Amino acid sequence: IIIPDKPDLPRAGILNTNGRDRWLTVTQIGLTKDDRERPWTDQEFIEIARGHVGIRDLDVTLLNRSIWRVSMQVAETFRKGRVFLVGDCAHRFPPTGGFGLNSGVQDAHNLAWKLAFVLKGLADEKLLDSYSSERRPIAQSNANFSYGNRLRFGLTDDAVRSRDPDRIRFWINDMDNHLHSIGQNLGHNYEEGAVIPDGTVAKALNSRYYTPTDRPGARFPHMWLEPSRKKSTLDWFDKEFTVVSGPLGSEWLEAGKQVSERIALPLSLKQLPSADPADGFQLGMRGAVLVRPDGHVAWRMPWLPSDPAKELAGALSALLH
Ligand SMILES: Cc1cc2nc3c(=O)[nH]c(=O)nc-3n(C[C@H](O)[C@H](O)[C@H](O)COP(=O)(O)OP(=O)(O)OC[C@H]3O[C@@H](n4cnc5c(N)ncnc54)[C@H](O)[C@@H]3O)c2cc1C
Structure with missing residues (x-):
């Protein structure tokens, strides 16, 4: 600057x-x-x-x-019938913070699997409504954050021109919050949409820090799966729903296999080698989560029930139908 x-x-x-x-x-x-x-x-x-x-x-x-014109605009809805707004046509922010393209890519990531599931007949059309209810609040939050970053530039400019060292120090230090915003980027949870809440209460978003969690709605936490650090838990998620079990929760994988065959829905089955709460894993040793193709947790059961296949099938049915 x-x-x-x-x-x-x-x-x-x-x-x-x-x-x-x-x-x-x-x-x-x-x-x-x-x-x-x-x-x-x-x-x-x-x-x-x-x-x-x-x-x-x-x-x-x-x-x-x-x-170009700097603007802060968020469309009232991101879906009307067959029309979906994605990227800058759904939301425009001041570029301060670098959220425009990032948000657009997240929109597309959110919408693509839903379209694929509905077009293949694997989910009811109402799944598509969750695109707007999940993405719009995040676009609004990113719009507010980017706009605040923009206003800070003006205040920093005024401070520098005032030559008051205290005023300058304050605003230059505060500028650090513009650059350190990993919480704003990765810490959003989908609270309402293709997610089954488990009753836990959402933590307030801290724009500066990202706290990984496997709570329904959050991005499933990253963990390296091998010492060479080439493969991460994030690589597990692509086109299918994934059942991720705790290290002692093999029954969930067996249940996932049965459900997948019974309802003719491909499921990916994975087991965590460890589940340290410090890494964001609250599913425990014997619990499981169901993760969406976009890597967001759809459902969590942090213990082993008497009939895991029934629980899993119930969750998938609620999510897709
Ligand atoms: C100075 C600046 C810095 C930025 N820095 C960052 C950053 O660091 N990080 C970040 O994440 N984002 C940043 N952004 C924002 C980012 O550039 C936009 O959010 C992103 O490009 C939006 O992508 P989009 O595909 O939605 O729209 P666009 O990139 O606008 O793409 C839309 C395309 O559609 C085409 N088009 C329009 N009308 C028609 C038509 N009728 N028929 C066919 N084609 C049409 C346009 O020509 C254009 O190519 C910045 C923006 C600016 C201005």
């Missing part, structure tokens, strides 16, 4: 785009409209870039320029 002393030089974010010598300068040209007297010429823009770097004769090649 460049906050120049010179009032005629605009504040800018400068991002590297190839790891070497290609850069993107992002700057504001107005609040609600283009406030410049006239568009900058290419040469004027090169002078601005040189001013930002502080090297008067820097060799600059201008590759491209474009204008």
Whole structure:
């Protein structure tokens, strides 16, 4: 971030785009409209870039320029009949935080398996309604977070221009929350949708930290499965629902096999080598979870019931029909 002393030089974010010598300068040209007297010429823009770097004769090649409008918008619904909104057409955020594309990819990941299941006749059409109820609250949360990040830039700018060291220190330190946002990225739970709540209470989201959990709605936690660190629990999830049992819960896998054959639904069957609560596993030694193709937990039973096949079949039926 460049906050120049010179009032005629605009504040800018400068991002590297190839790891070497290609850069993107992002700057504001107005609040609600283009406030410049006239568009900058290419040469004027090169002078601005040189001013930002502080090297008067820097060799600059201008590759491209474009204008876009910063906005914070979330569609009222992400589904109407046969139409599904995914990515920027469902939600647009200020780019501060890097959530736009990430959210779009998460949308597609959420919707793809649901479409596949409905089109193959494995689930009722109402499964598709869960796309909007699951993704929309997360889009709204990411919109709010990105917008807060954007406002902070203005406050940091004001602080730097005030030259008050306490004010500057405060806002520069707070800027750290913009960059450290893994909780905002990975910590969301789907509370309402293709998930069977187990009665546990959702923990408040902490944007800065991600606490893995196998609670229904959460992303199933990552754990390396071999010392070479090439295969993770996350690699288990692809096109099918997966039954994941605790280390002493083999009966669940047997039950999964029976259910899969009985209802003609392919199920993937996996057993955790260990289930340390510190890694986010609360399913216990003899429990199991049912994980969706997108890696989110759909259902959890952290003990072994008398008839695990019945429990599993009941959960799948509630989720898909
Ligand atoms: C400066 C900036 C920095 C960003 N940084 C990040 C970041 O660090 N991390 C992040 O996650 N996100 C970031 N984003 C956001 C990210 O770029 C967008 O969220 C993402 O590109 C949206 O993808 P999309 O496929 O939904 O839409 P788009 O990328 O807009 O794709 C839509 C496509 O549809 C095409 N199209 C439009 N109308 C038609 C039509 N009628 N027929 C056929 N084609 C059509 C368009 O030409 C376009 O190619 C940033 C955005 C900006 C502006």
